[in-house]
Amino acid sequence: MAEQPLFKVTIDNITIDVPAGTTILEAARKIGGEVAPPTMCYYSKLKGSGGKCRTCLVEVSKGSEKDPRPMPKLMASCRTTVMDGMEVKNITSPRVTEARAGVVEFLLLNHPLDCPICDQAGECHLQDLSYEHGKEGTRYEFQKRTFPKVDLGDKIQLHMTRCILCYRCVFTADQLTATREHGILDRGDHAQIATFIQKNLNNDFIGNVIDVCPVGALTDKTFRFKNRVWFTKPVDAHRDCTKCCGEVQLWMRGDEVFRVTARKDEWGEVKESTKGGTGWICNECRFDKKDSKDWVIEGPSEVNRHSVIAQGHYEGLKMPEETISKVMQGRDPKLLMDIHDVSEVNKQNIDLSLLNRPAHSTDFNK
Secondary structure, three states, X not given: OOOOXXXXXXXXXXXXXXXXXXXXXXXXXXHOHHHOOOOOOOOOOOOOOOOOOOOOEEEEEEOOOOOOOOOXXXXXXXOOEOOOOOEEEOOOOHHHHHHHHHXXXXXXXXXXXXXXXXXXXXXXXXXXXXXXXXXOOOOOOOOOOOOOOEEOOOOEEEOHHHOOOOOHHHHXXXXXXXXXXXXXXXXXXXXXXXXXXXXOOOOOOOOHHHHHOOOOOEEEOOOOOOOOHHHOEEEEEEOOOOOOOOEEXXXXXXXXXXEEEEOEOOOOXXXXXXXXXXXXXXXXXXXXXXXXXXXXXXXXXXXXXXXXXXXXXXXXXXXXXXXXXXXXXXXXXXXXXXXXXXXXOOOOOOOHHHOOOOXXXXXOOO
């Protein structure tokens, strides 16, 4: 079998050798950092993904050594393969900067300002994209498209109003599960993710659509409104599971496990499992194992993505010591009042992490 030839490609003045058939995006990710274009629809673990959101547009200033003519239009880097001698501009191109700002404006046309109440806030790729590549305003003056919320079973909530139609969840259901019961219905401005006759998504691996969603359109109902993601600390953990790899991230606050997700890399994609293959996890691990005793905790996760999630970790997973008695020379503090006797909220005997449903205002009322 002949060896695969290596092509030399230059991206933002950085040259790298990659195998023939590599896309510009894959080559840029090998370089890493800001050289890699942002993506909202492409997902390396899902066949057929990419080519829909246009956030990864780049300028090809030189086609190849044999044909050095530049490509006249900006190209989607997730769909364009490299040629030997190709030269590409991403962050060094004013055309790309302007076009990407326009794409972000399009993505935000119908997207609601739900960040203060959205469970995806703090780890949302659209937040990162609009902050880094968007403009401060919009020219859109018409009413935004809206859809009613939909329950896709007892564990998954669909907010179609937030959806950017990246198709990731459709590819996930198609390639991970035995039956795909949802897809894109209608056309144009009416297009939406839906099941044809309001079926529940009931499959052992359907919870992975939550992990692949780049925005807050698909959320975990067992985590809704219980905590902000930057108040929780991600730790790597594993268990022996007969259905999946059992390698997960636990999102903890103190000793409470508020949610369980698959482990992700710096591009926001599910990591490869140490047992081989992609580290997708089953619904049992995701929704039913919310006790730290169910898991073997390995330690704090390394968060590669720039995010508020990376702002702090538990050090060695040890709770901080109480220092008041040391400061007061062994005497216990004298409590003037108990907040639970005075406050009209905060039931002392309620553990939100143990609720197998979204948190509600009635959970806090006295």
